[in-house]
Amino acid sequence: MLFNELNLIEPILNALQTEGYTQPTPIQEQSIPSILQGRDLLGCAQTGTGKTAAFAIPMLQLLSKPHTNTKVHKAIKALILTPTRELAIQIEESFKAYGRNLPLKHLVIFGGVGQKAQTDALHRGVDILVATPGRLLDLMNQGFVNLRDIEIFVLDEADRMLDMGFIHDVKKVIAKLPAKRQTLFFSATMPKEIQTLANTILTDPIKVEVTPVSSTAEKIQQQIFFVEKNDKKGLLLHILKDKTIETALVFARTKHGSDRIVKDLIKVGIKAEAIHGNKSQNARQRALTNFKAKTTRILVATDIAARGIDVDELAHVINYELPNIPETYVHRIGRTGRAGLSGTAFSFCDPEEKEFLDDIEKLIGLKIPVSEDHPYAMSWQSLMSGAAAAKSKGKVKPSRGARPERGARPERTERQPNLSGAKKTPNGGGNRRWSK
Known part of the structure; x- marks a missing residue:
């Protein structure tokens, strides 16, 4: 399958062509049509499978449709919550690349830096907000961020949120979201607490699973x-x-x-x-x-x-x-x-x-x-x-x-779980050779 077979609009197809992308990865091929239909999605996928594009591309298309309610012109329409600053920055870069031909505004916010540049951008109006939990809650408490008009919510790397002790912050954010929304939930693994959270916030989701954690990257x-x-x-x-x-x-x-x-x-x-x-x-x-x-x-x-x-x-x-x-x-x-x-x-x-x-x-x-x-x-x-x-x-x-x-x-301690991959060699299960 090619991207031009996924019913994507011309501005996004042109952006993908500029990036040199013609063929979607398995998770993109499985996720994009369902997200475009407005379905909730539960994705069991690791970093490196192309999951960012799997949600960013259809989100850009959904959010590019004209809004009849002019009062929400400056309102945040989509929120992507992710555990680390580095990942947040890379997700925002993806939105920038795939949405280069669209008039949508996106912003990334995270802690560890001054907040003025972030609050100034929020004041000017943002359509898509990528955030880490701590800075998001901080700016919400100060009145700089309001989530009442969110149409699409993405929880990325949910298992990582749990391991890093952010799950309570995540639940505080979710409590402020409107009940009527589209939710996309991604996690590399599905421990019991993450499965319970997914069941709580998703409505009749499409389930997509690629590269289970116990498998290893073939090459x-x-x-x-x-x-x-x-x-x-x-x-x-x-x-x-x-x-x-x-x-x-x-x-x-x-x-x-x-x-x-x-x-x-x-x-x-x-x-x-x-x-x-x-x-x-x-x-x-x-x-x-x-x-x-x-x-x-x-x-x-x-x-x-x-x-x-x-x-x-x-x-x-x-x-x-x-x-x-x-x-x-x-x-x-x-x-x-x-x-x-x-x-x-x-x-x-x-x-x-x-x-x-x-x-x-x-x-x-x-x-x-x-x-x-x-x-x-x-x-x-x-x-x-x-x-x-x-x-x-x-x-x-x-x-x-x-x-x-x-x-x-x-x-x-910095001993938390991380990212995906490995290969079965021809003699992978055979006898080892040991030095004497």
């Missing part, structure tokens, strides 16, 4: 490196000697760890920047812009900061530390191998992380091939004895079952 080549914790720095530098790795997104578990990796890379002349919750919004956006432009070779991120990072043609993801929640691994490596392109994911595993690896392999249903082609390789026996020793000393960090409390502030 991502995965490798695991068994290595002592203290050798991870040397291993990273060894891998980055490969000049064909033009850029790489490196994941660390903590903010402090991210900064330390950046310092180590800069010392040897590798341009690197970190992106995490302690960075200002301007610093985070500048680091992301530099990375996209390839002026920064390595972007080091925590899971929380990386949610919503969308970099075209990113070929390499490196897990400097394995996450303690297996879905997070899938989300992390899904930053590469997007839009049909190939990608590679390298993961470092020290003895304390062996249980994390077991959980990950159980979730994705395959054994990740082990790379022994590096100077820091550990034998299987050393890994297992180290894992047993770490466990006996209580050094192994909590695994899957020990998630942070739902109300906890995630910026403290």
Whole structure:
């Protein structure tokens, strides 16, 4: 199917052509017709599946229709609620791209920056508002935002809202929306509390599901490196000697760890920047812009900061530390191998992380091939004895079952789940080879 078969208006088709898009992704093909019919939608989809365009394109078309009520000329007609600043910015950029030929006004609001530019824009009139929960509630309480005329409401990454402790803020926003509206609900996973929320706010929704979290992106080549914790720095530098790795997104578990990796890379002349919750919004956006432009070779991120990072043609993801929640691994490596392109994911595993690896392999249903082609390789026996020793000393960090409390502030640990992807290799389920 092509976009011109989806009954889209000419201004949107022309914008898509300018962007170089001709064929919709599965979620776009399934969602756009239903949204254009005014139906509520429940989408189980991860970042990287094209879900932003799946709701942005039909919303632009619905909102471009003339309004008979001139009193709502300056009223906000659509609200997209999303968990992070980076994702909010990227969603607004999508509306800008697809709606370039339409007279609709859109605005993104988020915390961490001054509010005057945002309130000035709201005063001038906004049709489509993209917002994070905290700043939205703040401006609502100050009287700058009124949601009584909302026609379309989008809750994006609902499971992420739950993990980040924003679900109560989300419910406060929903309480201020008009009962008569179209609601589009997206979540990568559907835990019980998210399913309950969806049932509460959706009316006879169309259900669309693509790429379940346990599956892996087909074109991502995965490798695991068994290595002592203290050798991870040397291993990273060894891998980055490969000049064909033009850029790489490196994941660390903590903010402090991210900064330390950046310092180590800069010392040897590798341009690197970190992106995490302690960075200002301007610093985070500048680091992301530099990375996209390839002026920064390595972007080091925590899971929380990386949610919503969308970099075209990113070929390499490196897990400097394995996450303690297996879905997070899938989300992390899904930053590469997007839009049909190939990608590679390298993961470092020290003895304390062996249980994390077991959980990950159980979730994705395959054994990740082990790379022994590096100077820091550990034998299987050393890994297992180290894992047993770490466990006996209580050094192994909590695994899957020990998630942070739902109300906890995630910026403290930054161990929340993140984004999609991986590949079954021909011998993925076969025997491993271990160094002696």
